Amino acid sequence: MNNLIKIYLKLKPQIQFHRLFSQQHTLDVNTNVVKDVILYKSNNEKSFKVINFFGIVQFGFWNYLALTAYQTLKDVPVDKSSDDVWWRRINFGESKWKNSFTIVSFLIGWGILSVSWIYTLRAVKYLILRKGGKEATIVTYGPFGKNRMFTLDVNNISATQARSASVAFLPLKVKNHKFHYMVDMQGEFRNPVLFDHTAGLKRTWQ
Structure with a gap:
């Protein structure tokens, strides 16, 4: 001992x-860099093209289904006391059923398209620390292949967890923005030390 x-x-x-x-x-x-520095880069263009193509196709399909249902379903009375299976005893041409089916199909189409666009617009393609280290530019993918970018104060970016603890995605919270921005961990951290001490910090705002 x-x-x-x-x-x-x-x-x-x-x-x-x-x-x-x-x-x-x-x-x-x-962090007071003398020129712009790329902190993170993702090259996943093909995947987001597929996601947006899927969203557009689904939007077209469900809206076509909604329009077809509204125009073709006829109000034909049925015998509800018959022994047929349950769905044969429903008059789908009745206003409440036809309108409900039309609205639900329409909402499903818009929902799928909206989710695909929101996911694309929140996926970080580049994260750039601007000269002086006080500001950063977030570049995201766009629904039609055109990038979206905006510059803000570094102190307005907060990582929800440490980069070393992230597995698939690292969510970044931007002040006054409703949703998180997603950093794909399969992307390339060009300067991990600077990332961890600028955009990768967890901040608390008033």
């Missing part, structure tokens, strides 16, 4: 020095 205590006392100064050195290394990160 005494030998273990002696070994610990001998190593303790080294352990403390190592921790102080690590903290100093963190504080020494210079």
Whole structure:
């Protein structure tokens, strides 16, 4: 037991020095860059083209179904007391059924298209730290292949978790924006140290 205590006392100064050195290394990160620096880059153009194509096709299909139902379903009275299967005893041409089917089909089409567009517009393609390190530019994919970009103060970006703890995506919260922006972990972190000390920090706003 005494030998273990002696070994610990001998190593303790080294352990403390190592921790102080690590903290100093963190504080020494210079975010005041002299030119624009790409922190993150994703090259997933093909996948988002497929997602948007799928959304447009589904939008067309469900709207066509809604229009067809509204124009072709006829109000034909049925015998509800017959022994037929349940769906044969429903008059789908009746106003409440026809209108409901039309509205639901229409909403499904718009819903699929909206989700595909929102997902595309929230997927980060580039994250650029601007000269001086005070601002950053977020570039996202666009529904029709055209990129969308905006520049904001770095302090208005907050990572919901550490980059090292993220598996598939790293969500970034942007102040005054409703939804998170998603950083695909399969993308390339061009400068991970700068990322972790700028856009990758977790911030709390008033």
